[in-house]
Amino acid sequence: MTGNGGEQRLAVFGAGVMGIGIATLAIGRGVPVTLVDVDQARLGTARRRIRDELRLAQMMGALPRSGPTGELQFAESVAAAADATWVIEAITEVAELKTKVHREIAAAVAPGTLRVTNTSSIPVDELAGQVPAPEELAGIHFMNPPYLIGTLEVVRGPRTSERTMTAVQELLAVLGRKGIVVGDGPGFVTSRVLHRMINDAANVVEEGRATAEDVDALMEGCLGHPTGPLRTADLIGIDNLVDSLWVLHERTGDEGCRPSELLLRKVAEGNHGRKTGRGFYEYEVR
Template sequence: MTGNGRAPRLAVFGAGVMGVGIATLAVARGVAVTLVDVDRARLDTARARLRHELRLAQMMGALSPGGAIGDLRLADAATAAADATWVIEAVTELAGLKADVHKEIAAVVAPGTLRVTNTSSIPVDELAGQVPSPEDLVGIHFMNPPYLIGTLEIVRGPRTGERAMSAVRDLLSTLDRRGIVVGDGPGFVTSRLLHRMINDAANLVEEGRASVEDVDALMEGCLGHPTGPLRTADLIGIDNLVDSLWVLHERTGDEGCRPGELLLRKVAEGEHGRKTGRGFYRYGAS
């Protein structure tokens, strides 16, 4: 229960892959969730997609059978988040769009409410400079799928306040997740390392040095990477990966982060990974 006697509620903005994944994690822990998206078509499928993710979580042992499932509300307006204990924004990796969403959130939630940006690459302070009450803004980099990966990055921006950090700890305790606090900056730690590696792996395939399968097999068998970089790209979403690489390239000048031709071609051809049924690998019915 919260300090005012009400059960806590999490508001998640964005009903895409990550938003639904975060909502799945929360309801699986018995937390009430309000899922907000202005795209009615995407919102209309969100409940079915969340049920599917819950079934996968249970099959993979991430959800105890018979456990309490949190209430799910769907909404197409920011005002639905007015009673939220915590708010997580999980919209597309575009700094301007994220800033606009956070302005809407700040206008409806109670003062001091934790506002989280789920971002893989955009510096938290870049957003903080454009939104009200920057002391309430924290970055969390949830990994996909959030209900399977128990460790995540917490990004404390220069303007993030101690009250917000305390609220993050409460949120992650409720979600049964381990957070590691890292410094702010493009890509933080995981994306700065992983996304450049995936880009290099795709470039090796494009050069004809090795096949997709062999690149992943070498990284798994020789270096202990659990899935291989290219299968990981399919899980992240190749379109999301390319967006993050552009953020890194623009903000660091590192040419190694400029998306390679193979990644760009896959995005243009709609081969975005698991969510579209085809990326570096094929998924679903053949």
């Protein structure tokens, strides 16, 4: 499934946290990347951010220190993805925006090009029902940061073809990642379980029963959670988490997914976690 008939190239839409992380993973594995975003300011800082994250990933041994690095290009127009082998959309978790972008992608790329939505909660078939060639669309839920976490959630929608799933496996092999295929539905597996747990943890803090530090220490020390749910919220991005919780709440009716008032307050205050320097904890922003 090669859209350009020659060199394999990945197009990534969205120069936010996830788009930057996915691009870093790909070029670190020697895959040429075109990063597309309509926001000139984001693109203006993207090269430095990717360079910094690539250096960090190599220092940590998460990406090879030697060997070729994939070429990195930047673009503001969807037309730049026309020769892509694979396309990954990694924009904000808003179904209407994702649908609009996927319609534009489908019109720009060659027939048979793998089109992926990187989503944590929106059902793949919800998007597929509104775009051309729905059989060529699949979901991959990259975890943050993509270059450190080697296992991914692959979502096969009801209309996703076997040919498309083969292309997904080919892409993951190139990226050196393991995909676990799950069925479609709001939140799939990871977000359906994790995001409600984080929401409950935030409610416990809001109710004054424990500090964020104590909640995380208990979840780490007693239950073996590697970082604690609230440190995880900071890593995901509290704004992204709230978007996903609203998706889950609206599509399942589960009141446990209604975002905590504490999460909503942090978003309103601009305290989104690691990327802003403050969430449940404080961080140095690179």
